[in-house]
Amino acid sequence: MTDDATASPAMPAHPGFALLLVQLGMEGARQFGERLAPLGVEPRHVGMLARLAANEGRAQQVIGELIGLNPTQMVFLVDELESRGFVERRRNPADRRSYGLYLTPAGKDMLGKVQELAQVHQAELGKSLSESEQDQLTELLRRIARDQGISGQSLPGIPPRRR
Amino acid sequence: MTDDATASPAMPAHPGFALLLVQLGMEGARQFGERLAPLGVEPRHVGMLARLAANEGRAQQVIGELIGLNPTQMVFLVDELESRGFVERRRNPADRRSYGLYLTPAGKDMLGKVQELAQVHQAELGKSLSESEQDQLTELLRRIARDQGISGQSLPGIPPRRR
DNA sequence: TATTGTTATACTCTATAACTATA
DNA sequence: TATAGTTATAGAGTATAACAATA
Numbered sequence: 001m002t003d004d005a006t007a008s009p010a011m012p013a014h015p016g017f018a019l020l021l022v023q024l025g026m027e028g029a030r031q032f033g034e035r036l037a038p039l040g041v042e043p044r045h046v047g048m049l050a051r052l053a054a055n056e057g058r059a060q061q062v063i064g065e066l067i068g069l070n071p072t073q074m075v076f077l078v079d080e081l082e083s084r085g086f087v088e089r090r091r092n093p094a095d096r097r098s099y100g101l102y103l104t105p106a107g108k109d110m111l112g113k114v115q116e117l118a119q120v121h122q123a124e125l126g127k128s129l130s131e132s133e134q135d136q137l138t139e140l141l142r143r144i145a146r147d148q149g150i151s152g153q154s155l156p157g158i159p160p161r162r163r
Numbered sequence: 164m165t166d167d168a169t170a171s172p173a174m175p176a177h178p179g180f181a182l183l184l185v186q187l188g189m190e191g192a193r194q195f196g197e198r199l200a201p202l203g204v205e206p207r208h209v210g211m212l213a214r215l216a217a218n219e220g221r222a223q224q225v226i227g228e229l230i231g232l233n234p235t236q237m238v239f240l241v242d243e244l245e246s247r248g249f250v251e252r253r254r255n256p257a258d259r260r261s262y263g264l265y266l267t268p269a270g271k272d273m274l275g276k277v278q279e280l281a282q283v284h285q286a287e288l289g290k291s292l293s294e295s296e297q298d299q300l301t302e303l304l305r306r307i308a309r310d311q312g313i314s315g316q317s318l319p320g321i322p323p324r325r326r
Numbered sequence: 327t328a329t330t331g332t333t334a335t336a337c338t339c340t341a342t343a344a345c346t347a348t349a
Numbered sequence: 350t351a352t353a354g355t356t357a358t359a360g361a362g363t364a365t366a367a368c369a370a371t372a
Contacts, residue, residue: 025188
């Protein structure tokens with residue numbers, strides 16, 4: 001484990017919701033990653049694309065701060081997205097040290113596809129529950145997330161800047 | 164991420180339960196790891212201890228199979244637990260190539276403490292919900308876990324043997 | 327020859343620090 | 350000198366393959 005983002009409260013026959021959350025979170029992430037693979041992107045790319053869509057034109061390191069990635073990590077991630085044609089670096093004429101990051105049309109297409117995929121993924125994951133049960137679940141999880149300081153903008157898989 | 168067990172379905176203002184599960188799973192695991200730290204153990208040790216308690220005396224590689232760890236990983240993990248005095252390797256007289264693994268009294272103590280900690284952890288995580296809401300949540304998550312083939316014995320953080 | 331456990335090796339990831347070009 | 354971005358380097362983690370002892 002990296003920062004050890006993995007845990008296993010001891011294992012009773014009927015696990016509590018804390019252990020279930022970890023198990024389901026990891027399994028869900030894994031499945032989503034598999035669904036993503038045919039599109040030629042990985043989970044980390046998706047988080048970046050989504051963030052970029054909301055912050056077009058801002059400098060690389062500024063966006064890195066928002067996501068919780070250091071400059072080095074940003075370089076590699078943006079390199080990957082640029083080589084795939086999803087992101088464009090444009091020099092800032094006012095300060096030629098910095099770049100503004102922009103989604104290309106292909107990047108926007110990809111983001112749209114990914115969002116569709118996310119819906120399919122969630123439907124598959126929740127197939128055992130009725131629609132109203134899914135709403136219930138969502139509501140309960142949102143309450144926990146809110147009280148744990150997890151926003152809709154928090155990116156899983158990208159550790160928030162520590163210390 | 165490792166096997167990239169992390170995902171981020173694109174990020175709407177009101178995230179669905181699939182994204183919430185990943186976010187909460189990772190955050191919960193992280194918090195549990197922090198609670199564990201003062202005891203001198205890490206999440207992976209805990210999963211191992213729990214598995215061992217249910218399989219005392221079986222050979223190292225047999226238990227590794229159960230958990231989904233290869234022989235190399237088992238050596239390191241058991242080394243760590245042995246150096247902490249929680250696990251004992253005993254030669255099998257019938258087949259002197261293999262060891263049986265046993266929890267020491269200290270190991271059982273530690274497992275007990277960890278289980279208490281897990282309860283505290285879950286109480287903290289669920290503090291925003293009433294008791295009946297927590298039961299509801301647990302029930303909904305169990306249904307999903309069952310249909311996704313996740314057993315109470317599945318260890319998060321230790322990828323199940325693939326292929 | 328096959329199997330248990332161990333050690334050695336290579337590969338990936340991550341984090342830190344050094345470098346460049348602008349300011 | 351300070352900052353944006355990049356590159357280089359070192360450490361941790363993981364996976365594969367070679368190895369010694371026993372069967």
